[in-house]
Amino acid sequence: MIHVVIPSTTTLVERSDGVTKYTAFNIHINGWLHASIRFSLLHKFAETVRLKFDSRFGGRFSLPEFPPKKMSLSRLDGSALEERRVKIAKYLQTLVQQAEIVRSAVVERTFLEFQLESYRPASSSVNLDVFLGDGSRHFVRCGVLLNTRDVMKVLSETLECDFDLLCQYFGMFMVRERREDGRGSNDDLLPVRLLRNFESPYVSLQMANQRSASRGVQYKLQLRRMVWEVRAHERLIECPRIKELLFKQAASEYSSGLFSACNGETADQLNSLKEQPHAVDRFLRLCTQQSTYGYEDLGVAECELPQRPANRIEASMRVGRRQLLLSCPKSGQEWIFRATRIRIWRISQPSSVVDPLLFQFEYLVGKDHFEWITIHTDQAILLSLLLQSIGADILNEQYEASKEAARELVSESDIKMPSPSPSTSTAHLSYPRDEYRNYTPYAPSNGATNGGAPIPEIIAGTANSSFANEITDDDL
Incomplete structure (x- = not known):
């Protein structure tokens, strides 16, 4: 899911000569400024999407019309420019309703290029600070051009953990200190943004901190748990590195008071197990039994x-x-x-x-x-x-249950039923999608x-x- 608005336009100066001015549209995605992009680049993007996905060109979708190139933005009066801004915003909002289009390489790559075009990073490779669930810092050497999934890939290699499990049960968040609300400890971080694959974590972080510097707010990147069903912990405990990540966040949350024990005896057990290096499994299992955990x-x-x-x-x-x-x-x-x-x-x-x-x-x-x-x-x-992630988790569970039921059905059929003739009709199971x-x-x-x-x-x-x-x- 992507939420897109274009609340305003801005006047920028060409980098090539430092004199020529042009109008750019301020694109906000998921509540944050993503990029300020000129009309010609947006028009080119719309043409690329139209040729690839529009039903009139062999695609599967009936796409909205993008505002045509009638005249230069410099010659548009205020009302005409405002009309164009509204139409572009409506076009993007309609476009992102189609999950297949949004998740396509064309759209993800172009949105990433928009961000890089707007920010223009000075270096192609950076040391990225990623904080783990307990607030500890982890250094990741990566390229500025890498999107969120690519950075997660590098991080999984650095942490020596399974990439697929990391992507399925953890997310890359932008966070700030919770103590700004007068709640939690100094190490307790409040998530404010979940990063997606159409953006560069490094650039998103830099742009957010540039805009928040005057308010004295400093954002960070943190890898956080996205496990919505506590029963999943039992499977994840089997992976040592994933288990370690779960433990770090659980221990930090318990120390910060973000979840509590059901009684004094359990609290004593949690405090004791938390300090024992070889009791991580028992600590996590006891955490999942607390109604306020997760x-x-x-x-x-x-x-x-x-x-x-x-x-x-x-x-x-x-x-x-x-x-x-x-x-x-x-x-x-x-x-x-x-x-x-x-x-x-x-x-x-x-x-x-x-x-x-x-x-x-x-x-x-x-x-x-x-x-x-x-x-x-x-x-x-x-x-x-x-909530979307929770929905995906539920549908994925239903999908796995359907596959298991299908396997059992096939197994029983192999034992009890004769092989179907070529004319026998076949029933097709319909599985829910994974998101x-x-x-x-x-x-x-x-x-x-x-x-x-x-x-x-x-x-x-x-x-x-x-x-x-x-x-x-x-x-x-």
Whole structure:
């Protein structure tokens, strides 16, 4: 999933002569400035995509039209330039709905080139600092041109761990110190961004720190756990290097108070096992037995719940164990939202750009009864990406279960059934895909209102109807 907006344009100077000016479009992806790109490069990209994917040229998709080259941007008046900005943003937002296109080498490479064109790094090779789950620093020598997956590949070789497992159960995050919120220890890092394959981790980090320097905020890169079902730990413990990474983060989270033991006796056991080098397996297994373990703490947010429609509640927000937890420290109340009961979610920008984003999801609260939950948070896009990852985890589990069922069916058929004749029809099993494909933006019609109030501009949304299609009594 990619969230794309182009909120503004900027005037830049040609590097070749230092005099000639041109207009560039500021492309923000997943809530962060990705690149400032001139129209000619965007037009060239659209032509490449059209020739490769458009159904009119033998492709599989009916693509939107990109704004034509009518005249030079320097001769466009303010309203014409604004119209072009809106059309380009709409084109990109429509394009990224197609997961096959977004994940193609053409799009990933071009978006990476856009970032490099905008930043222009001075060196082609750098020492990249990647922090592990306990806050320890790990040096990675890599090329500036490498995207996130390539950097993860180099990191896996440096850590001597399985690359596929690392990519499946860990992610490259941009983080900052949590103590800026007055919570956690100095070594506790708050994730604010999940890096994707269309960007260079080095360039993304440099651009973020350039923009945050005036606020005194320093971002870092950190490898963090993305294990949404604690049962997966049992498989991962079999891999020594992956086990070590899980231990580092679990021990750090326990020391920082991000999860706690269920009772005093268990707390003593965790404290003891944490200090024993040969008790890592026992420590991790005991961690998974604690109900507060396995969550990604995204900080504090303001929430609007159906039970309290007139009041906003300040709550800590955690994602893990295939659910979203909202906890109110003042009242001690906690609300649990299971991913399998979320039908749809969307992200929107309030009328005031200084206000946090709105994350809204439709949740099954009773049989055939859904209600909207609203969260006001700057972590809306990261929350969306983590829920997408949980969905991919669930669908992948279903896929593996389907394969196992198919193997058992074939095995039984080999024993009990005669070989089919050439005319015998064959039933084909339909497996769920390994990640979300039904990504749908929600855009209100012109002049649409919500109880007399204007509906805020929708940035993007994700449909998740497959989770709530078949609800059993156990789910209610």
